[in-house]
Amino acid sequence: MTKVRRVISIVVENESSVLSRVAGLFSGRGYNIGTLTVAPMPNSQRSRITIATQGDERTIAQITKQLNKLIPVYEVVEHNEMVEKEMVLVKFPLTESLADIEVLCEAYNGTIVNVGVDMCIGMVADEPCRVKHFIEASNRFSPIEIVRGGVVAIER
Amino acid sequence: MKMNGAQMVCEALVAEGVKTVFGYPGGAIMNVYDAIYKQDGFEHILNRHEQASVHAADGYARANGEVGVAMVTSGPGFTNAVTGLATAYMDSIPLVVISGQVPQMLLGTDGFQEIDAIGISRPCTKHNYLVRDIADLPRILKEAFHIARTGRPGPVLVDIPKDITAEIGEFVYPDSVELPSYMDVPKVEAVDINAAVEAILVAKKPLLYIGGGAVLSNASDAIRKLAEITQIPAVETLMALGVMGADNPLRLGMLGMHGSYASNMAMSETDLIISLGARFDDRVTGKLSEFAKYAKVIHVDIDPANISKLVAVDYPIVGDVTEAVEMMIPALEGKVNGEQYADWREVLARYEALYPQSFEDSDEVIKPQWVIERLGETLGEQAIITSDVGQHQMWAAQHFPFDRPRQWINSGGLGTMGFGLPAAMGAKKAFPNKTVINVTGDGSILMNVQELVTASEYKIPVINVILNNHFLGMVRQWQTFFYEERYAETDLTFQPNFKALAEACHGIGYDVTTKEEFDAALKDAIEQDKVAFINIQVARFENVLPMVPANAALNSMMLPKIANPDKGEK
Ligand SMILES: Cc1ncc(C[n+]2csc(CCOP(=O)(O)OP(=O)(O)O)c2C)c(N)n1
Numbered sequence: 235m236t237k238v239r240r241v242i243s244i245v246v247e248n249e250s251s252v253l254s255r256v257a258g259l260f261s262g263r264g265y266n267i268g269t270l271t272v273a274p275m276p277n278s279q280r281s282r283i284t285i286a287t288q289g290d291e292r293t294i295a296q297i298t299k300q301l302n303k304l305i306p307v308y309e310v311v312e313h314n315e316m317v318e319k320e321m322v323l324v325k326f327p328l329t330e331s332l333a334d335i336e337v338l339c340e341a342y343n344g345t346i347v348n349v350g351v352d353m354c355i356g357m358v359a360d361e362p363c364r365v366k367h368f369i370e371a372s373n374r375f376s377p378i379e380i381v382r383g384g385v386v387a388i389e390r
Numbered sequence: 391m392k393m394n395g396a397q398m399v400c401e402a403l404v405a406e407g408v409k410t411v412f413g414y415p416g417g418a419i420m421n422v423y424d425a426i427y428k429q430d431g432f433e434h435i436l437n438r439h440e441q442a443s444v445h446a447a448d449g450y451a452r453a454n455g456e457v458g459v460a461m462v463t464s465g466p467g468f469t470n471a472v473t474g475l476a477t478a479y480m481d482s483i484p485l486v487v488i489s490g491q492v493p494q495m496l497l498g499t500d501g502f503q504e505i506d507a508i509g510i511s512r513p514c515t516k517h518n519y520l521v522r523d524i525a526d527l528p529r530i531l532k533e534a535f536h537i538a539r540t541g542r543p544g545p546v547l548v549d550i551p552k553d554i555t556a557e558i559g560e561f562v563y564p565d566s567v568e569l570p571s572y573m574d575v576p577k578v579e580a581v582d583i584n585a586a587v588e589a590i591l592v593a594k595k596p597l598l599y600i601g602g603g604a605v606l607s608n609a610s611d612a613i614r615k616l617a618e619i620t621q622i623p624a625v626e627t628l629m630a631l632g633v634m635g636a637d638n639p640l641r642l643g644m645l646g647m648h649g650s651y652a653s654n655m656a657m658s659e660t661d662l663i664i665s666l667g668a669r670f671d672d673r674v675t676g677k678l679s680e681f682a683k684y685a686k687v688i689h690v691d692i693d694p695a696n697i698s699k700l701v702a703v704d705y706p707i708v709g710d711v712t713e714a715v716e717m718m719i720p721a722l723e724g725k726v727n728g729e730q731y732a733d734w735r736e737v738l739a740r741y742e743a744l745y746p747q748s749f750e751d752s753d754e755v756i757k758p759q760w761v762i763e764r765l766g767e768t769l770g771e772q773a774i775i776t777s778d779v780g781q782h783q784m785w786a787a788q789h790f791p792f793d794r795p796r797q798w799i800n801s802g803g804l805g806t807m808g809f810g811l812p813a814a815m816g817a818k819k820a821f822p823n824k825t826v827i828n829v830t831g832d833g834s835i836l837m838n839v840q841e842l843v844t845a846s847e848y849k850i851p852v853i854n855v856i857l858n859n860h861f862l863g864m865v866r867q868w869q870t871f872f873y874e875e876r877y878a879e880t881d882l883t884f885q886p887n888f889k890a891l892a893e894a895c896h897g898i899g900y901d902v903t904t905k906e907e908f909d910a911a912l913k914d915a916i917e918q919d920k921v922a923f924i925n926i927q928v929a930r931f932e933n934v935l936p937m938v939p940a941n942a943a944l945n946s947m948m949l950p951k952i953a954n955p956d957k958g959e960k
Pocket residue numbers: 778779780781782783805806807808830831832833834835857859861862863864865
C-alpha cells in the first residue's frame with residue numbers, strides 16, 4: 235500500500251504521563267512520528283498534541299483507533315481540510331547581507347526577529363513544504379543554526 | 391471517614407467485593423500490609439514470587455470472570471510482576487495490581503527500590519496510575535476496577551508512593567466513575583447487524599470463528615443458540631475452547647497452527663467468516679495473504695482497533711459479542727433452515743473423517759495425548775484445566791473435551807511458561823469444589839515451582855500433570871522440523887526428582903511410567919486432596935500435529951500419518 239502523510243490532532247487530559255503514553259504508542263507499535271507539537275489548550279484542563287505521521291491507510295486507521303483507546307485521550311482528529319503551519323528560526327552571520335536575508339524572509343511571509351552584533355535571526359511560519367523551501371534557500375547565506383518546530387493544524 | 395491511604399486500599403477492595411488478594415510484601419507497600427493485618431474483609435495469599443501472585447489473580451479472574459487482585463512492593467517486587475501483567479494484557483484479563491512506590495520526596499532520585507513502574511508497565515496494562523495526592527486515591531481505585539472490567543478488559547496498575555499510604559485523608563468511595571474520555575462499552579448498531587444478517591442469508595459456506603472475546607463476554611449460550619438455529623459450523627481459537635462444547639456436532643475443533651484439519655480447511659474454503667470476539671492472531675491465520683481467500687468477513691469485536699487490523703473486514707460490528715449475537719438470532723430465526731448450508735457441512739464432515747483429531751497410541755510408552763484423553767474421560771465436565779506453554783498445552787487443547795467456557799485456562803497471547811501452577815491456584819480459590827489440573831511440562835513447571843509451598847500452606851490442592859519428555863519439547867519439535875535436528879539447549883535429561891520435590895514442599899508426588907500407574911496416581915491425588923505432582927514419562931519425540939509451519943498457508947498442514955483415506959472418498 236502506498237504511504238500517505240497525515241496530520242493528527244489529539245486532545246488529551248493535561249497530565250504528566252500523557253505525552254509518554256502517546257509517544258510510547260507510536261514507538262511500541264512501530265508508527266512513524268514526523269513532528270510532534272504539544273501545548274495546553276487555553277482555559278481548559280486539556281492539552282492538544284499535533285503529530286505529523288506517515289503510513290499506509292491501514293496504519294493510519296490503526297493509529298487513530300489505538301490513540302482513541304488511551305484512557306486520557308478525549309478526541310482524535312485526522313485532518314483532511316486543514317490550515318497547517320510550521321515554524322522555523324534561522325540564525326545567519328552578519329558577514330552575509332542583512333538586506334538580502336530580509337528579502338528572503340519576506341518572500342516566505344517571515345521577518346527578521348532579532349539582530350545582534352554579528353548575527354541575525356530570521357523567522358518563517360508557513361506550510362511545511364514552504365518552510366522546507368525557505369530552509370533550502372537560506373543555505374545560500376551560510377546559516378549558523380536552524381531550529382524547526384513541529385506542525386500545528388486546525389480544521390477548516 | 392478519616393483513615394490513612396493503606397486503610398483506604400483495604401476499604402476499596404472490600405467495597406469492590408474482593409475476597410482474595412494474592413501478594414508479597416516489602417518496604418514500600420508495608421503500610422498496606424499493616425492495614426491488611428488489621429482487617430478481615432478479604433483473605434491474603436502469600437505467594438513465593440510476585441510473578442505467581444499476578445498469575446494467580448489472573449487464573450482467579452479467568453475462572454470466575456471477576457477482577458483479580460494482586461499486591462506487590464516497589465522495585466523488584468514490581469518488576470517481578472511485569473510478566474504477569476503482560477500475560478493478562480495479551481489475553482484481556484481484568485486485574486487490578488497495586489504496587490508500592492518510594493515516598494514522593496524520593497521519586498526521581500534513584501531511591502532504594504525505586505523503578506519507573508508507570509513507564510515500564512505502560513505497554514502491558516490497559517491503564518496505570520501513579521497516585522500523587524491522597525485525595526485522589528479513592529477515585530483512582532474506583533476507576534481502576536471500572537477500567538479493568540469494562541469494555542475490552544485488561545490489567546490496571548495502581549502505583550502508590552509510601553507516604554500516600556501513611557497519610558490521613560477523607561475516605562468516601564465513589565458510587566460511580568466519571569471518565570468522559572473513556573468509552574466502556576460501545577453500543578451495537580442495528581444497521582450493522584442487519585447488513586451482517588443479509589450476508590449470512592446469501593452465504594453458501596459460512597463459518598463461525600469464535601475467539602476469547604466470546605469467553606470474556608459470557609456469550610456461550612447465545613453463540614450455541616445462533617449455531618443451532620442456523621446450523622452454521624464453528625471453529626474455535628485456543629482461547630475459546632469450551633464455548634461450543636466438545637460434543638457439539640457443529641464444532642469442527644480448534645483452528646490455527648495446531649488446529650484440526652477440518653477447522654483449517656473450513657477456514658481456507660469458507661465464503662463468509664463470522665468472527666465473534668476473535669482477533670486474527672498470526673498463530674490462527676498463518677500466512678495472511680493466503681488466509682480465507684474466498685471469504686467476506688463479519689467481525690464482531692468490542693475493540694474497534696481489532697477491526698481491519700490484519701484482515702480487511704466487510705461487515706464490522708463494534709460492541710459486546712453477546713449483545714451482537716442476541717440481536718442476530720431473532721433476525722435469522724425462521725429465515726435460515728437446516729438445509730441451507732447442508733452441502734457445506736457435508737464437505738466439512740468429509741474432512742473431519744479424513745483426518746480426525748487422533749494419534750497413534752502405544753503399549754510400550756505412554757503417549758502424552760493418551761494422558762489428556764484419559765483426564766477427559768475420568769474428570770470431564772467438572773474439572774478446570776490450566777496449562778503452561780509448549781507441546782503439553784497444545785495436546786491439552788486438542789484432546790481434552792471442554793464442555794463449557796472458563797474450563798480451560800491458558801496463556802494464549804503471551805505464551806508464558808510458569809503460568810500454569812499459579813493460575814491453577816487462582817482457579818481453585820475461585821472454585822474450591824472443582825478438581826483443578828495443571829497440565830504442564832518438565833520445563834515449564836520449574837518456572838514458579840516455588841508455588842508448591844504456597845499451595846501446601848494455604849491448602850490449595852491443585853494437581854500438576856507433568857508430561858515429562860526430558861525436553862523443552864515444543865522448541866525441540868521446531869528443531870526437528872526446521873533446524874535439522876540440532877537440539878541446541880533443549881535437552882532436559884538432567885532434572886530434579888519431581889516426586890521428592892513435591893514432597894519436600896509438603897505435597898505429594900507420583901512417578902508414573904505405565905497407564906495403570908497413571909490411573910492409580912490420579913485417583914489417589916484426588917483423594918489425598920493435596921498439591922500433587924504426577925510425573926509421567928511420556929514418549930520423548932512425539933510431535934504436535936497437525937502443524938502449520940510459521941507463516942505458511944493455513945491449508946498447508948503437516949499431518950499425522952494415520953489418516954483415514956478411505957473415509958475421505960465417498
Ligand atoms: C517464559 C518463557 N520462556 C521461553 C519460552 C519459549 N518456549 C515455548 S515452549 C517451550 C518449551 C516448553 O517445554 P516444556 O514446559 O517442557 O513443555 P513441552 O513442550 O515439552 O510439553 C519454550 C522454551 C516461553 N514460551 N516462555
